[in-house]
Amino acid sequence: MEAIGNIVSLLFFPGGLFVIFAGLMYEWLDHKIIARSQNRIGPRWFQPIADAIKLLTKEEIVPDGVNPVLFAILPLIALAGALTAALYVPMAGLKPAYSFAGDLIVTVYMLSLLTLSIGLAGANAKERFSLVGSTRALTQLFAYEAPFLLALLGPAIAAGSWQISEIVAYTETHTWMMILQPIGFVVALIGLMGKLELPPFDSPEAETEIVAGALTEYSGRGLAIFHLGKGAELIIGLTLITAFYMGGVSNPVWFLVKTVGLLAVLAALQSLMTRLRIDQTVGMWWRYGALLVLLQWLIIVVVQLV
Amino acid sequence: MKIATMFSDVVGSFWKKPATVQYPFERVEAPTRLRGKLEWDPEKCTGCSLCSKDCPADAIEIITIDKKAKRFVMQYHMDRCTYCAQCIESCRFSCIEMSDEQWELAATSKVPFEVSYGREEDLAEALAKFALADTVETE
Amino acid sequence: MMLEMTQKEEKFIIPIGPQHPALKEPGHFEFAVDGELVTDATVRLGYVHRGIEKGAEARNWNQNLYLVERICGICSHIHAFTYARGVERLAEVEVPPRAQAIRVLVAELERIHSHMLWFGVAAHEAGFDTLFMFSWRDRETIMDILEGLTGNRVNYSANVLGGVKFDVTDEHRKTILEAVDFMEKRTKHYLNVVTTDAMFLQRTRGIGVANLQQAHRLGILGPTARASGVKRDVRVDAPYSAYKQFPIKMVVETAGDLEARFVVRLKELFESYRLIREILNNMPEGDLQVKRFPRRIKPGEVISRVEAPRGEVFYYIRSNGGEMPERLKVRTPTMMNMASVLAMAVGHQLADMPMLLVGIDPCFSCNDRGVAICNSKGDHDQWTWERLRQHGIDFYAEKV
Numbered sequence: 001m002e003a004i005g006n007i008v009s010l011l012f013f014p015g016g017l018f019v020i021f022a023g024l025m026y027e028w029l030d031h032k033i034i035a036r037s038q039n040r041i042g043p044r045w046f047q048p049i050a051d052a053i054k055l056l057t058k059e060e061i062v063p064d065g066v067n068p069v070l071f072a073i074l075p076l077i078a079l080a081g082a083l084t085a086a087l088y089v090p091m092a093g094l095k096p097a098y099s100f101a102g103d104l105i106v107t108v109y110m111l112s113l114l115t116l117s118i119g120l121a122g123a124n125a126k127e128r129f130s131l132v133g134s135t136r137a138l139t140q141l142f143a144y145e146a147p148f149l150l151a152l153l154g155p156a157i158a159a160g161s162w163q164i165s166e167i168v169a170y171t172e173t174h175t176w177m178m179i180l181q182p183i184g185f186v187v188a189l190i191g192l193m194g195k196l197e198l199p200p201f202d203s204p205e206a207e208t209e210i211v212a213g214a215l216t217e218y219s220g221r222g223l224a225i226f227h228l229g230k231g232a233e234l235i236i237g238l239t240l241i242t243a244f245y246m247g248g249v250s251n252p253v254w255f256l257v258k259t260v261g262l263l264a265v266l267a268a269l270q271s272l273m274t275r276l277r278i279d280q281t282v283g284m285w286w287r288y289g290a291l292l293v294l295l296q297w298l299i300i301v302v303v304q305l306v
Numbered sequence: 307m308k309i310a311t312m313f314s315d316v317v318g319s320f321w322k323k324p325a326t327v328q329y330p331f332e333r334v335e336a337p338t339r340l341r342g343k344l345e346w347d348p349e350k351c352t353g354c355s356l357c358s359k360d361c362p363a364d365a366i367e368i369i370t371i372d373k374k375a376k377r378f379v380m381q382y383h384m385d386r387c388t389y390c391a392q393c394i395e396s397c398r399f400s401c402i403e404m405s406d407e408q409w410e411l412a413a414t415s416k417v418p419f420e421v422s423y424g425r426e427e428d429l430a431e432a433l434a435k436f437a438l439a440d441t442v443e444t445e
Numbered sequence: 446m447m448l449e450m451t452q453k454e455e456k457f458i459i460p461i462g463p464q465h466p467a468l469k470e471p472g473h474f475e476f477a478v479d480g481e482l483v484t485d486a487t488v489r490l491g492y493v494h495r496g497i498e499k500g501a502e503a504r505n506w507n508q509n510l511y512l513v514e515r516i517c518g519i520c521s522h523i524h525a526f527t528y529a530r531g532v533e534r535l536a537e538v539e540v541p542p543r544a545q546a547i548r549v550l551v552a553e554l555e556r557i558h559s560h561m562l563w564f565g566v567a568a569h570e571a572g573f574d575t576l577f578m579f580s581w582r583d584r585e586t587i588m589d590i591l592e593g594l595t596g597n598r599v600n601y602s603a604n605v606l607g608g609v610k611f612d613v614t615d616e617h618r619k620t621i622l623e624a625v626d627f628m629e630k631r632t633k634h635y636l637n638v639v640t641t642d643a644m645f646l647q648r649t650r651g652i653g654v655a656n657l658q659q660a661h662r663l664g665i666l667g668p669t670a671r672a673s674g675v676k677r678d679v680r681v682d683a684p685y686s687a688y689k690q691f692p693i694k695m696v697v698e699t700a701g702d703l704e705a706r707f708v709v710r711l712k713e714l715f716e717s718y719r720l721i722r723e724i725l726n727n728m729p730e731g732d733l734q735v736k737r738f739p740r741r742i743k744p745g746e747v748i749s750r751v752e753a754p755r756g757e758v759f760y761y762i763r764s765n766g767g768e769m770p771e772r773l774k775v776r777t778p779t780m781m782n783m784a785s786v787l788a789m790a791v792g793h794q795l796a797d798m799p800m801l802l803v804g805i806d807p808c809f810s811c812n813d814r815g816v817a818i819c820n821s822k823g824d825h826d827q828w829t830w831e832r833l834r835q836h837g838i839d840f841y842a843e844k845v
């Protein structure tokens with residue numbers, strides 16, 4: 001019985017197909033909201049699915065001079081990382097499939113696998129846009145990663161546990177953390193944008209400078225899998241932040257309402273901002289992001305001591 | 307120094323109708339001056355050929371059947387036409403007009419682009435004499 | 446492969462173009478970078494050379510009107526305007542004042558749509574797609590006006606030799622005035638965005654500065670030059686056509702950076718709005734065309750200059766008394782401004798390159814009118830048609 005449960009949670013829910021599909025839907029919602037905020041109509045609901053299917057069925061071209069094994073395996077690692085992370089978060093408002101002390105750290109690093117794989121994929125290709133793109137992606141990773149993690153640890157400290165299910169149980173019974181720890185919330189939200197390389201942090205894939213960045217040489221299946229991974233990461237990131245900062249996700253309806261609301265905020269932020277240069281991104285994160293989140297920590301510690 | 311200066315536009319557009327026109331399903335009426343397909347009136351033509359001489363794209367051929375009886379046929383190569391309306395200006399007898407209705411002229415073969423204008427009997431004669439393109443559109 | 450080669454030269458070169466998302470037309474730029482810093486820049490143009498000048502020698506005066514209109518898709522009217530003005534001067538024909546006013550009206554409407562187009566593209570290069578979408582949505586009102594007025598959205602074909610093709614009716618007057626009011630409101634808003642939005646200013650303020658001396662030395666033209674404090678505008682320096690009755694004020698900024706280029710272009714729009722209102726309210730009466738324009742033009746030569754949205758357009762026309770020009774020489778502003786991109790690029794971040802490039806509002810196809818063939822040794826020689834053809838045959842024979 002347990003084996004079947006394991007397989008279901010790995011392949012269908014909450015890992016596997018569910019996350020992939022939900023990720024595509026959230027991606028569509030993101031595009032749609034941005035389009036509407038720009039006074040356009042935007043794509044129809046099946047656009048991301050159609051794109052994914054199209055890419056999956058297309059021929060994959062392996063460029064000269066890359067390591068073919070790495071080339072094929074990196075997208076899979078990225079997707080696997082994201083799907084693994086999905087197992088530890090309260091997906092769709094249900095209890096996480098697996099849970100152990102300190103799984104928060106594992107989840108956040110599983111999510112970073114995607115960026116790491118993208119960076120490696122770019123460095124693997126002997127193509128200049130890819131190289132610049134991967135340098136930028138990795139530079140950006142080092143910029144937002146620490147503040148983002150620290151921001152997620154804020155509620156963890158308040159809850160006195162580094163286990164996602166316990167933190168969620170704590171946030172559900174207390175005032176919304178975004179009111180208690182507003183700085184942490186803002187940093188986490190913007191950190192998520194950096195993680196997903198959404199505007200204004202999209203300089204690793206700035207099309208007007210370096211075409212598609214690290215993924216320039218990817219086509220067909222590899223590209224599709226990277227996209228699926230991104231979609232999965234979007235929904236996991238949203239879940240984590242809603243669970244931690246917006247009063248938890250006690251049932252599927254609340255989950256939907258809160259994550260979509262958060263996505264709308266993300267979309268609005270994206271459409272309001274100009275792309276930052278990579279030096280500006282890094283400067284911003286270390287100058288303001290890290291300091292702000294440390295300030296938040298200080299406040300938390302002081303409040304808890306008093 | 308402000309941030310989010312486009313805020314009012316972004317929020318406002320959620321309540322506005324999108325500016326997108328979903329073209330084949332939804333049409334905006336073309337203005338009356340739109341330059342579409344040429345239309346030619348054989349009754350007024352004097353066969354001076356100024357229109358074909360001034361056409362920058364070589365899109366007009368005036369075929370003379372009988373100069374005395376003022377019988378001419380116009381072979382209009384729509385695929386070459388740039389819709390510049392110089393022929394209208396060049397013609398002193400206002401034989402040529404441009405349609406504001408026929409402007410969706412794309413086709414998958416070259417055949418519909420060979421248009422012949424003229425009186426029916428002239429066209430028939432021209433066809434016999436000069437072997438015009440088989441698809442003759444009478445007007 | 447490429448990487449090894451470039452590493453040997455100890456330079457890491459980022460190519461932009463001929464096919465690149467930042468370029469809407471083909472041009473080739475090579476930026477040598479050190480990390481993200483650009484240390485050297487070169488450009489290669491000529492991908493869209495179309496032989497228009499030579500082609501003009503085989504067409505009659507009327508046909509050329511439409512040929513030159515196709516030099517540039519954005520400023521099509523300006524080219525026809527410049528050409529028509531030159532030919533009319535050569536033929537010693539005086540164009541009726543109403544026709545002149547209509548020509549200037551269309552030219553100013555075209556300037557609005559061209560500047561708005563540039564504005565959107567520049568915003569897109571900066572990664573600010575919302576601004577891009579909104580500015581293009583608003584530009585559509587002007588496109589609709591031009592379509593209603595002239596009958597086409599891009600190649601308006603407003604001119605004939607000796608006048609214009611159409612009149613401006615009261616109805617048009619009303620719709621144009623309405624559109625101009627709307628655009629004025631929007632332009633104010635955009636000016637506010639580009640001068641106050643902190644995120645956007647990070648990408649424009651102090652970037653790509655060309656000071657007055659540099660601007661003079663590089664011979665920059667148009668709004669790019671006026672953003673560096675160069676007082677140069679043909680409409681003011683040598684008023685032509687209806688600009689004599691309807692003078693325009695020159696907009697000059699002194700900062701010389703990208704922000705100044707945004708500001709100059711947007712402020713120019715206000716001048717255009719004012720001028721359009723003035724022309725519509727004081728439209729001279731009279732004919733639209735001269736009665737008869739000669740088919741043969743007496744021998745002579747003429748220079749015609751007009752201020753296009755991107756800067757000065759220069760035509761040299763020579764006639765030998767025939768039905769066709771003997772020589773037509775065109776110089777477009779992009780040619781003059783291109784050198785400034787290379788000069789400004791060094792020392793900036795790679796991420797600034799698309800912005801710098803777009804800052805001059807380049808139009809590649811209008812500046813590609815000559816080709817020089819370089820062999821691998823770098824010396825130039827001229828090829829005959831036969832040799833070129835043979836080269837092509839051999840090249841492909843070798844490949845197969």
Ligand code: SF4
Nearest residue numbers: 361387388390391393
């Ligand atoms: S509209 Fe222009 S291109 Fe077309 S037939 Fe007339 S003159 Fe020729």
Ligand code: SF4
Nearest residue numbers: 351352354355357397
């Ligand atoms: S210019 Fe007019 S009259 Fe002369 S041939 Fe053409 S259509 Fe006939």
